[in-house]
Amino acid sequence: MPDFRKDCSTKEKKARRTLGNRLDNVISIRISDQEKRNLERLIKRSSKSVSEVMREALELWSYKQRALFSE
Helix, strand or coil: CCCCCCCCCHHHHHHHHHCCCCCCCCCCCCCCHHHHHHHHHHHHHHCCCHHHHHHHHHHHHHHHHHHHHCC
8 A cells, every 4th residue: 555644755756746747636525514614634744735735635536436346
């Protein structure tokens, strides 16, 4: 299983943006008050942005789905 806790440095993030792998797509979701509080706690503990946390969550979910359907 990939390490989803790996942090990218600011330098790596900037390099990713300048290499044409810009993150221009925006997705809006509706979440409950409890989910928002949980997300805010995660962000505070990890010092990551909402976008970073959500990208990691999507990556983890995708990984689990691939593993589930490849059995």
